[in-house]
Amino acid sequence: MRLWQKLLLAQIPLLILFGWVYRTQELRIERGAGLVDDLRTQEAVMLDGSLNITQGEWHRDDQSRLPSPLVNTVMPTPSAIPTHSRPDPVMYMARLSYYNPDLGAPMNCHPANWNEQTNQCDTTLFDGRIREHWTHWLNTGIACPIEFKLGTKIIIHAKEYPNVYTCVDRGSAITALPDGSLRIDLLQREPIWIKDGDVIRDYWSPSGSYLVAIEVVD
Numbered sequence: 686m687r688l689w690q691k692l693l694l695a696q697i698p699l700l701i702l703f704g705w706v707y708r709t710q711e712l713r714i715e716r717g718a719g720l721v722d723d724l725r726t727q728e729a730v731m732l733d734g735s736l737n738i739t740q741g742e743w744h745r746d747d748q749s750r751l752p753s754p755l756v757n758t759v760m761p762t763p764s765a766i767p768t769h770s771r772p773d774p775v776m777y778m779a780r781l782s783y784y785n786p787d788l789g790a791p792m793n794c795h796p797a798n799w800n801e802q803t804n805q806c807d808t809t810l811f812d813g814r815i816r817e818h819w820t821h822w823l824n825t826g827i828a829c830p831i832e833f834k835l836g837t838k839i840i841i842h843a844k845e846y847p848n849v850y851t852c853v854d855r856g857s858a859i860t861a862l863p864d865g866s867l868r869i870d871l872l873q874r875e876p877i878w879i880k881d882g883d884v885i886r887d888y889w890s891p892s893g894s895y896l897v898a899i900e901v902v903d
Contacts, residue, residue, distance in 0.1 A: 775901040779869040780862075780885065780894035781841075781877045784828070786819050810853040810872075812836045819872065828854035828870035830861050838903040839869075843879045843895075846871075849902065862889050869899065 786806035790796040794806035808819045810826060813836035819826070829837065829852040837852040850871070859868045864887075871877065877895055885896040 777899050777901075778866045778896055779841075779899045780866055780890055780896055781869055781871060781879075782894060783871045783873050783875070783877050784856075785874045786872075787874065812851050812853045822851065822853050822872055824848060824873050825850055826853040826872040827851065828856045828859045828872070830859055830867055831855065832861055832867075833901075837901060839899045839901050842898040842900065843882065845879050864889075866896065867899075 784793045786794040786808055788794070789804075789806065790799040794808055798806055798808040800807050806819065809816050810819050810822050812822075813834065825848050827839070827850045829839075833839075833852045835852055839850050839852070840848075841850065854870070854872070856868075856870055859870050861867050866885075879895050879897065882895045882897065884893045886893045
């Protein structure tokens with residue numbers, strides 16, 4: 686074999702090696718181009734799609750793609766909390782009694798208002814606004830001292846008397862007493878009774894009277 690043939694045969698492995706390296710680089714370039722196209726396609730879909738589409742990690746840190754942050758440095762003015770202070774209640778101690786106009790004159794019905802023909806009391810009572818027959822105020826009306834104007838409303842601090850009572854009548858014995866208590870006469874048919882109530886017996890109530898707290902509400 687001639688010398689040049691020997692040299693040619695020696696170069697064949699090198700040519701094969703160079704050809705394999707070249708093809709490998711060519712494949713890498715093709716794959717890289719395909720990846721770039723895929724990324725561009727993904728970007729186009731995400732930019733054209735809904736804002737609810739989650740952005741990929743590949744451009745999450747790209748601040749140019751994010752809207753400018755909105756920072757509100759104005760603090761809201763706190764609203765004042767309204768306060769509704771309830772005035773102190775106006776309280777008195779009262780000696781309770783009752784009157785029933787059906788029992789007649791002179792203790793329970795004024796003699797001028799007693800009708801002998803019907804044997805009934807025709808008394809009308811006035812709360813400062815309206816005048817009604819006494820039965821209209823039954824169980825809600827009271828005779829009170831002149832210190833209370835007609836129409837004054839009170840509540841009695843006893844569970845047996847849950848109503849709101851209105852001052853609609855006067856009486857010669859219905860007064861404020863020197864010890865600071867008041868006489869209150871309830872318009873009702875039954876005698877006064879308060880379970881386990883305090884009973885006072887003294888010069889002004891020799892037969893005894895229930896002593897209770899009352900509160901002026903209007």
